[in-house]
Amino acid sequence: MSFDDHDDSGLSRRKVLECMTWAGTGVLWTLSGGVPRSLGLVDAAKAAEQQATGLTFLQISDSHVGFDKPANPNAIGTLEEAVNRIKAMPKKPAFMIHTGDISHLSKAAEFDDADRIISQTRLDVHYVPGEHDFLDEDVKLYKERYGKGSRGAGWYSFDAGGVHFVGLVNVVDLKAGGLGNLGAEQLAWLEQDLKGRSTSQPVVVFAHIPLWTVYPQWGWGTEDGGRALDMLKGFGSVTVLNGHIHQVMQKVEGNVTFHTARSTAFPQPAPGTAPSPGPMKVEDARLRTLLGIASIDFKLGDERLAIIDTPLAG
Template sequence: MATHKSVETKYMEQRAELFRGLTNLDRRSFLKVSAAAMGAAAGLASPFSFTPVTVAQEPGEGGSAGGESFRFAYISDSHLYEKQINDRFARALMRAVDDVNNLDPQPDFVFYGGDLAQLGQVKELELGAQILSNLKAPLKIMVGEHDWYLDMGEKWQDLYGESTYSFDHKGVHFVVLNSVVEKDFWTARGMSPMERMKTVAGLDNGLQSPFTVGDKQREWLEKDLAGLADDAKVIVFSHSPLYKLYKPLNFWTDDADEVQAILQRFKHVVVIHGHTHQILLNRIGNIYFHGMLATAWPWPYAPEGMPELTVEMTRPDPFNSTDGCGDGEVAVHPDALVDMVYNLWNRNPITVKSTYLGSWGKMDVPPAPNRPSY
């Protein structure tokens, strides 16, 4: 009598084959494994899980770059578990790497926005590093709290180096901050490393302290920016938003006011952050804030509301694992303001022009999402 494999059995066999293929993965085998992952992950990941970014400068600007424009790709918030627990997020990250590698021409570099791992475990971080190592373009990376609080960043720094750094690329000064520094809430409670990690990962447990940049990094930031003119082009990456939105979910940086004061002398500064997994738009004086979509899952908006300039995402379909997730494009203009396209999966993209934030929401108001909330 003929026998038929159940959907669950077929899925588990495909899953096992995928992770067998990830062992000792090289570039040639990655192409084969990622192709298989894409087929198995149909409906789980967007056709494009990265953010191509175009930085445009006027002729003669940008120092030695001479006004040359360039592109970089952005991948963020994969929240990888160990492979025997969850493989959906790994498949999404593989798809993102595959998408970036198919760009022609290649971006100048790829920026990863934090929370590569879910619980900061060695196998989670090594799985992420293994997948990201197949990028053709150079990698820049930022740490998230899920990467850090199991071993206080030891494994992450072993893989990627310092969590706070800056670099210059074709006339733009990029600053990467570790904005998820917390005060010690674990020692007095006698917590184990995993208890500490799960407390931080829980967000709304009431035990942890708010995220901060901290005194040491603020001093570093002042020194790093000291040699720049007031009209310099500055882009800052932080995992948490560098303003105070909603403390219970740590959509909040406790010393954001002090960081903003350091950036205040520049004509314009753009801050791009992860962590919130949703469209967030804000402006505080000369600083323009843009939250990024996640590839893992969307967070709901804070119950107390959102910044006035935010274009609200509609509530995702709870039966669709990728609804509310997505990617986007960012065009940075010569004045350091940006146009951002949010490519929400299963919905029309939303374009937020620089003139929208520049006019405090009076010009070029983006359209509402094309599908109702669930």
Template sequence: MTGYDGYDDRHDGAPAGESGRPDEPAAEHGMTRRQLMRHAGWFGGAVVLTVASGEVISHVAGARDATAEAATAGAAAGSGELRFVQVSDSHIGFQGPANMDVAGSFKEAIHQVNSLGFRPDFVMHSGDLTHLSTAGQFDQVKQMMTGMKTDRVFTVPGEHDSIGDAGRAYRRAFGAGTLGDGWYSFDTHGVHFIALVNTLSLEKLGHLGNDQIDFVRKDVAGLSSDTPVVVFSHIPLFAMYPKWGWSTDDALKVIALLRRFSSVTCLNGHVHQLFTKTDGNITFHSATTTAYPLPKPGRAPAPTPQVVPARQLKDALGIRSVGYRRGDRELAVTDERLA
């Protein structure tokens, strides 16, 4: 993949799920109520995941929580260790009462990335960079992201980045060096990364398609089963809430290809809220947004932008930092409020 800064670190092979339906209140959104409380509130609570004696442990933390900062630093301290940041759903071009200044919010998110206390190895924007996929909006978000203090910026498209043209404007702006409709993979710090596109064939759910699934199959074929794998997509690769399209209809075919790996982390956007689900060796993390909140699944007729009191908006927005140390079984994930 060639980021817009010209970086090329693609793995030469050429890959990257679905489970649990969140319908029952007692096991709402794929988790028990106790697990849901452990993994944080829907709107902006920072979630820190660490590994102790092989067990993934989480706690809820504020943006400046000392334990959260220690977890991030501990996961990434020392030479040869990986630190990267995920931002998502900036929706540049959106106009509405849910956020009257999405560009200003994204600027604050960029400032937060630059104030983490370390220089990320890369930043991944996991889709819906723009709201209406116009050339001007793509140019604006591209220019804004040049202000991030990182060597590399990667992206995957959201459905808002493909309005009316099947993603052609997105690929002109961000697709250099990608394959097919914009998918790619790369390796760094002993971790294999796969960036998928599941927003182009939307009838109801996300969709990958046979060409992309074949790409995943070939891409992971030569990897050792102890290679950590991280998968980026916009729409979740699990059945978070299919009624709203928060799922990918053929993701199980890709998940099956990843079952042999000891550690797989799938990071997505789209849903504008934090959520964590573990299925065997695979952990799914949905990210929050830098633009506006969406309702909790089933708590509104449709996933439309939610208006919250101005003082609460930043609590619903945020960024995610991720650390990995060679030899660890899992990645350390910290979600931080924009406030």
């Protein structure tokens, strides 16, 4: 277990214990949430209330149901293991987000299998698509199944526990030589969505491909991600959750915390450590240490946000 603690004074004994209960292998990191410098009486009361209840949600990513290559011949099995972990959590999370690549080849049977397994968590799941979810001939299965109430290729926002959540799509209309892409229509929508919103409200943005430039040589970044981040500059607490790269990576820049989740299907190499970003074959014993899920904890009263990455095995 390792801690990447951005504020030594803030790591409570409770947090440490909480981390330890997470199978002793999670990576916990806490940071100043960037919540308002001064709280009015009403806000303070509200914050106290939220502290009491808290908001915990899960992130699951890159299930790649249908993948059966040497890097993990049983991607369905490891998704089931992840779901069993979620079912066994002592405190039920508020909901789950899935940051894309639900399926490997956008086949109806793959989406069926994914839904059958993921629904066993009995949690609401908010999806955004990965590039593997738009591979069917008519490009309609994802929208039919997960796109209700969304705009464009599947973007939307909602509020939960005092936090504003924005699900973005950066896997369509990609340009030769480029990276992920949000596009003008989605950016215009985002601007409207954030307009007039209190900058003291924490914002969580989630999308498949990292919104920040992780490694452009492998396409790990979003061409116009910077424009979305510019719109979020005024907000005190912004958390960006992505998938796509099948490994945990994190960065804090000003008020923005960037984080990528593990896949439940197969690992990918660290940037530049292999000839390509393709599935990484590791010894069987190691595979489950490189797959997993993430739990995100908001405790506004603590002015802390914690993301706990939990591998399927330690």
